[in-house]
Amino acid sequence: YIDQHPFMKEIGPYTVNTFRVITFIDQSGHCKVQMAALRLGRQGSSADNWDKGGLSVAVDLKRGRLGKGVSKPSYGGRWTAFHPDTQVHLEGREVPGWNSIVEVCERAAKSISGVRSVGWDIAYTPEGPVIIEGNAVWSLPLTQVHTNGYLTDDVRADLANFGLVFPTALPGLLPAATCWLSRQWRRSRGPRLLKELRSKK
Numbered sequence: 001y002i003d004q005h006p007f008m009k010e011i012g013p014y015t016v017n018t019f020r021v022i023t024f025i026d027q028s029g030h031c032k033v034q035m036a037a038l039r040l041g042r043q044g045s046s047a048d049n050w051d052k053g054g055l056s057v058a059v060d061l062k063r064g065r066l067g068k069g070v071s072k073p074s075y076g077g078r079w080t081a082f083h084p085d086t087q088v089h090l091e092g093r094e095v096p097g098w099n100s101i102v103e104v105c106e107r108a109a110k111s112i113s114g115v116r117s118v119g120w121d122i123a124y125t126p127e128g129p130v131i132i133e134g135n136a137v138w139s140l141p142l143t144q145v146h147t148n149g150y151l152t153d154d155v156r157a158d159l160a161n162f163g164l165v166f167p168t169a170l171p172g173l174l175p176a177a178t179c180w181l182s183r184q185w186r187r188s189r190g191p192r193l194l195k196e197l198r199s200k201k
Contacts (some may be wrong), residue, residue, distance in 0.1 A: 005124045007096055011088045012055075015041025015048045018121040019059065019101055019129075022138055023109035025116040027161040031106045034155065035143050036061055038095075039121075040069065043085040050142060055083065057090055058146040064098025066090045070145060101129045108134065116162075 002016050011017070021036045036059040041048035048054045053075045058067030068091050070079045081091040095101070105120045108131055112118075119138020123130045143150050151166055159166070 002123050002130060003125055005096070005126055008124050010086070011083055011090065012040040012048070012086060014043050014085070015045060015054075016123050016132075017041060017048045018123050018132055019095075020138065020142065021101065021105045021120045021122055022143065023105050023118050023120065024155075024158060025109055026158050029110075031109045032158070033061055033102055033105065035147060035150075036102075037142055037146055038066065038069075040083060050139070055080070056142055056145065059095070061102070064095035064101070066093045066095070067146070095124070097124070097128065104129045104131065 004013075004016060008017050017038065017040050019036055019038050022034045024032045024034050026032060038057040038059055039048040039050060040055040040057060042053050042055070045052050045054065050056050050072045053071065055069040055071055057069040059065070060067065068079050068081050069083070071077060082089055101122055101124065104122065108120060109118055112134075115134075115136055117136070117138070119135040121132040121135065123132055140150060156166065
């Protein structure tokens with residue numbers, strides 16, 4: 001049983017909520033924290049997972065300041081500044097002891113070998129952060145939704161040191177293929193769903 005820090009209990013008392021913190025060990029052995037998000041469980045759920053209808057909330061790495069939360073598209077894809085069940089305001093709140101959460105992840109990342117990129121799930125208790133698990137597959141969609149994309153210039157440079165080079169753009173399509181895709185898009189539910197998502201954000 002994990003007792004949550006009062007800060008976490010106030011926001012979401014229904015599950016043990018965790019921070020997903022992504023670390024990367026570069027070629028020189030330095031640990032970089034690339035991204036963080038807070039996963040919040042919903043009332044009636046047994047876990048905070050995004051796949052179980054939980055909320056994913058952006059976290060500013062420098063100050064531990066919360067941004068807006070969003071549910072997974074399969075659960076509506078709604079953006080919100082409040083927890084839908086507790087109605088606690090999220091956006092702008094700063095996580096107390098945020099530096100201790102980052103430090104635990106950095107120490108853990110440096111203590112293992114063979115895996116350079118890990119998504120740590122961290123519970124925050126009255127005594128401090130507790131590692132729940134480390135994930136080699138750490139949900140790229142969760143990262144993409146809270147950033148401008150994972151493949152920043154810095155990340156590209158780090159990956160290139162290991163021989164991993166990605167194109168800066170997808171190759172172009174033939175005109176006929178482009179026309180066919182455009183017709184399929186207009187006939188699909190895509191335009192309406194895109195409009196709904198933009199209005200919710």
